[in-house]
Amino acid sequence: MLKILNNSVAFAVGVIVVGFVVFAYSASVNKVTDFVIFCIYVLGFDVLYGHMGRISFGHTLYLGAGAYGAAMCAKYLVPDPFLAMAMGIAAGAFLGLIIGPIAVKTKGAAFALINVAFNQIGYFIVLVALARYTGGEDGVSLTFNSYGFVNFGNIHFLFAFCLTCLVAVYYMMHRLYGSAFGIMLLGIKENETRVRFLGYNTSAYKWVAFIISTSVSAFAGSLFVINYGFANPGFMDPARNVEVIFAALIGGPGTELGAVVGGTAYMVISNYLAKYIARWEMFLGAALLIIAFGFRKGIMGYVRELVEKRIKANAMAAEK
């Protein structure tokens, strides 16, 4: 059973696809598309958190960069959705490229803060400084071109496209983490000094991981813009960082499935729980506290432990 969970990407992907399709068509296709895109965002965040052990409190910068990269492209160049996505990713990658060298030299508290600083600067830029182009607080509304059946205005197509992107990113992450590069990242997370002493340029690896993280997050941002049809500073709002941090934590940092589970969990909570519990943000804070104190491995970690216990119990029973 654990083997299936661990090794079969196909199984996990199957679960994800089936799960989301069922969810979308029993609840709301629009909303679930949102969830799917958010999961991509969490996957991007988790590169840094789960796999490199660095927590960033300013990741909405990259989500917003992707959003505005796509929006500006659509508004001032050509409203082609694919070009917009490319521009969004490019924006995220570019930020990762220039902020990376500064950020990856640090860890822990310093890393968290540096990202906050850049997040605040970015937020100011889109909210005020370049308001003439970005529309300031109101943001910009957009419509994208459609080409035959490739019509992002069609919610079914949009959903299918986003779900496909999620699967693609998921698979990419899976391959990445299983590769030599991924193992290197784990080594750095565990004990960077030792890896450095083995002769590896850890800063270069961290930089690359940083760029991957920002690019994937930016990609999610561009998808959000295509989904909503607008971009506003809320995408880059520093206060909203708690969303992705919570999602990564509750799902279980360090696993791709955990990122998806966490992302879905957060989205479900914020969309549905908010209807029933007025003070759901307090609930979020309390949940974060509980996680920090006792539930560190998140849902996937917990599931993994349960399954491992069951396997051990079975093995011991078999021995008798």
Place this chain on the structure above:
Amino acid sequence: MFEVIAYGLTIGGILYIVSIGFSLTFGSMRIVNFAHGLVYAVGAYALFALLPVAKGNFVIAAILAILASLPVSYVIEKFVIRRLYGKSIDYAIIASYAVLLIGVDLIKWIWGASPVPISDPVGTSVSFFALEIPLYRLIIIGLSFLIFISLSIFFKKSIIGKIVVAGLADREAVLSLGIDIDKYFAIVFILGSALASLGGILYGPISTIHPYMGFRIVTLCFAVVIVGGMGNLRGTAIASYTLGMVMAVTAWYWGAAADAMIFVVMAVVLIFRPIEL
């Protein structure tokens, strides 16, 4: 021109009062204590709540407000910081962030999400080189200098202060002398928190208070600590006043950019002096 300087020193003074506690916690425990912003907000809101109790007397209300915030910081220290510090700094940061979240929401619940005004307790202005500067602002500047001097004496002359200075530089050596350094760091934490609530109290009448003020001040504290150095008392003072001036000057030309400019300075400092933690 003098108005800008006065404003800059006022903001700088408040930044210093609030940041010093944050810097000490950061320097001693390497924890980014987001909850520091909560104590700041609690100070301000406690002032607002207690002013009627104190029959409008600002000083009494301020003292009561600081006292009211002490249990909050004590609980944070005992149940969050101490539990997680040393075991996992990342989770301590997350937990402190969670505390701030919960606290902010509680404040919203009790007092609502709209900003609340507190009137200038002094009300009079002083004429200075043909300009009118509110006396209250001068009091703040004076108080911040007073606190700076007091803290300098404290850390240079008192045994607790010397232990903390030593502990900030070399925790293990202090332990090897038989001193339970964590106990002293806890004392410093409470002191820093009391100062944070004082900062919130002082800031109230300058602007309106709102539930999210805690988030804002914490991010500004980050900048001060990065620019001034963690746990570095003099550095925190210099950085506070400098950044206060940056804010004032920026606000003069482009009001909305004041906060963001601080982060630009912070980013520039980081590029030329990357911190290794």
Place this chain on the structure above:
Amino acid sequence: MLLNVDAINVHYGSAQVLHDVSINVKERELTCIVGRNGAGKTTLLKTISGFLKPTRGTVTFEDRTISGMRPDKVALLGVKYVFQDKRVFGDLTVRDNMELAAYPIKANLDEAIERLFSISGKMKKLIDSKAKGLSGGERQILLIGRALAGSPKLLLIDEPTEGLAAIVINDIARILMEMKGRLSMVVVEQNLAIVSRMADRIYIMKEGNVLREITEEAEIRDQAYIESLL
């Protein structure tokens, strides 16, 4: 037996650094630990003083188990650890450094300062200077003076002569010889000449193991012999 280290195993994460290390320290003896870099000597001292916890085995001081105790509690029992690298509290004065040393054990500060002066008259002039201005040798003397506050029973000293000029090394060696007989010491030292001169007992460590214990005076005084064993 003043201090007994009984088959301790110490890990850094999953890497094992000490394997079944046992040493004995008798009252008023100067025990030296020698070995190449990475042999685990500092790890041993850190474990005795409480900065590290053994995964297996015990450390007993005066018939009391101290393994697993917090380092400040161990210090209060009379076991003082003098770190490598001559780290002093640079921003504080020499006097302040001594004050911090005397404070937790409620020792008499003036007495402690007098003892510092008796070890080295040089410190009289430096008493009110900031410690960061002191030379390597002066720092080491200050560290020893700090550790001696309150008359400890056991001193753990890590590489006291490292990085010092020959004349200064002689100073330090003289100080340690003078302290012999008044209290017990465990000294990690790479300078074998000093070791041969002052040790009452030598433990040779290699790669986290204790290779040999040398108690015969003739063997101790034979520096070449000790060197051959490393």
